[in-house]
Amino acid sequence: MNNPYLNIMKKSFTVVLILFTLYSCKNKDAVNYFNAGVAKAREKTDVGDSTANEAARQAKYKAVLHDFDQAIEADNNYILAYENRAIVKRILGDYSGCIADAEKVASLEPDSANVFIFIARTKLEQLKDIKGAIAAYTQAIKINSNNPEYYAMRAMAEGQLNDYTSAINDYSHAIAICPPGSSKIKSFYRRRGDVKLDMNDKTGCLDLVKASSLGDADAQEMISLRCK
Template identity: 30%
Template sequence: MNAITVERRTAFRGFALTAALVSGLTLAACQTTPTGEFNNIDKAQGSSENISSLSAVIQRSPQDPEGYNVRGSAYGRGGQYQAALKDFNQAIQLNPNFYQAYSNRALIQRFLGNQEAALADYNRSIQINANYDAAYIGRGNLYRKAGRTQDAFNDFQKAIQLDTTDARAYHNRGLIYQSQGQHKFAIEDFSTAISLAPDAAEPYNGRGLSYLATGDEDNAFSDFNMAIKLDGKNAEAWANQALIYEKRGDKVRAAKSYREAIHLDPNYQPAKDGLSRTGSNAS
């Protein structure tokens, strides 16, 4: 797999949404950072066995930049960022116009905290291929992390105009619409993201928040439940489910779900606040 794409559950922290209040209760916001963008690469690709097989391919064709790009992606999926960086460097050295490798290296730079280097790589990828949607999406995430919301929106918009099939573009644009209170547009974008990545929990959680903000409690509850079904480790979804239970007066179930959210993320403040409201002794 050449491009490092889809962001999944752990990828949705760091972009603070404007606080949304429903009946005085704070929604648990869905957020985004780079973590998790390797999830469209099969998990096995980060295994030692797969790395070995990719290394064998490189040994047979040491001048083929594609081999280094693929192995770099596998290293990235396995959390071996320095090894991934080395492979992407080699791919680019062999092919200075390898725009996919620039975009992939940019993601590694983001993981390593080298934001300026990441931006330079995204810019170079786009300079080489102005129609490469993954680079716009990656750069949009970088802009969003830096608080450059309009620039982020423009990049997600560009990727969508290029007819991307990457769910992140719609999900992330939906988050921006949501942060601006434009929930109708947010719901449309989250729904498109769901159609493109039906196994991803985050668009359901995001859409549920916008449904709840517009007073559609039943659809919100359905979406939070689906998010939990798809990813039982999504603390935000558990806290949002608990919020619905709380709004319905079911403090026992609310407390149980808030506790599960805290178990998954002990520092998640909306869940801690919710549990204090519903009673920490509830069972």
């Protein structure tokens, strides 16, 4: 999950320190451990060949994880530490641990739609848990029903389950609430058109034409392939 949305985990950890909350920890020990982990995460690991680099990278993030563990042990409500530990666990391939930490954040910060998007993407991309991802997207939408990208992300997951009706409904809603002039709307039209054509609904070609008119280069190629 790239789908074009939230390509978080392909970026460096330094960029990825996403703050879902403004929670301020008053426990100095917890803060010190957390800051130590962040500092280690920023260290470069370019030590030679690719195998050596990967080994150094793994060792670095294990050290970062230990610091975040210590921060959480000092303050088990330290939301920022849970958020970033979830990211580190995902980097290290501990996807169930990653989701557990993200779900802890959700319990501490129930109004954060971003954390449910993170959970959804992890379930979809790493665990291939499409139904679980859809449930997480739905939670994000309940919190923020005005973000068209959330509907489009859920639609993509629904399409993977061949639930074309739900996918079309979500793409249609994304189009309806997309702000005027948004560059995202052309992809919503293209993706809805693609789903319609998967259902043998030739009106999907109209969506592709609309997407192409808005500047979507992929739509024009799809018209050539699917709308003869």
